Amino acid sequence: MELPSKHLQAAVEALGSLPGIGQRTALRLALHLLRQPEGDIEKFSNSFSDLKKHVHHCASCNNISDDEICSICTDQKRDQSLICVVEDVSDVIAIESTRQYKGLYHVLGGVISPMDGIGPQDLSISLLLERAEKDGVKELLFALSTTMEGDTTAFYLFKKLKDAAINISTLARGIGVGDELQYADELTLGRSILNRTSYEGSISKS
């Protein structure tokens, strides 16, 4: 695709470098931007240059934060004895949006994946082990994907932590709320039978 302006070309290449955005979509978006007032484009542009300069990783939980320690870690109303271990920042946002979780988080920054060359040393695992040894931490909740990599990471952490005096739990796996039984895959349905919960408990929670 040959474009009539090298500046437009640069903008299309920048947008096209984003995951899931092809050349045609990038062109459509760049032309959209070109139609906006100059002030709006300036603001659009600045929001990205500010991003890397001002966003840090929380020194405690590795979540992203504008300050050294994130607002979740400094929130004294939260249960400091419970830490939810997640892969990425987007998982924190997803769990926060449920409004069901009142503990802290620990963001690993990925999962162990030998195929992609990601080992335990590439993740913030040592920081998690340090936190787990601190007084007051009673439970670690693993909220990792049920992929091979997620399961490997959970198992690695479990082996490292099994001598520590803390409970280790994982998210419940089962039929999704609103799902029809007949369309559930066998593995999920099997797990939901193995891990069945007391009916009385399930109605009092909901």
Add this chain to the structure above:
Amino acid sequence: MELPSKHLQAAVEALGSLPGIGQRTALRLALHLLRQPEGDIEKFSNSFSDLKKHVHHCASCNNISDDEICSICTDQKRDQSLICVVEDVSDVIAIESTRQYKGLYHVLGGVISPMDGIGPQDLSISLLLERAEKDGVKELLFALSTTMEGDTTAFYLFKKLKDAAINISTLARGIGVGDELQYADELTLGRSILNRTSYEGSISKS
């Protein structure tokens, strides 16, 4: 969606303001950017601030250009007697990518649409009428959408230009190359019968 950083929030809002990009996609893209090296983000950001500063509209054809007159208008190898009238810059790029067209363009910047409050005075129509009156222009090719607005615009231009000594043509409407006849809509199929072309002509062109 509550985000742990107001700078991330700003980037998500910026990306979410683009057409067809929702909040979740915007978050995914912003987190992707956050994982890139600082130099890359700086380049990403600059490509937009440069956009509005350096991209102009060609004083002759209203196409976008880095210079006062665009590279198509200044290309002396092109047929200066033929002007293709299009709605938008993206149409120029689409036609250029066919490599079948060797004339000039005129970008209207939209189509007449009373519903959206767009009248002839909002488009670069007077500039087109000026160009059409110049010596040497022999044909105007209307390449507008076959929507009500596109047809209205073509008819408006036709009425304005019908006394000028130039040919006015429009793109051929018919069955798309590679399309199966049975799936073509009636209007298109009907038009393709009315505007049938000589078989000998169609094979010599392809």
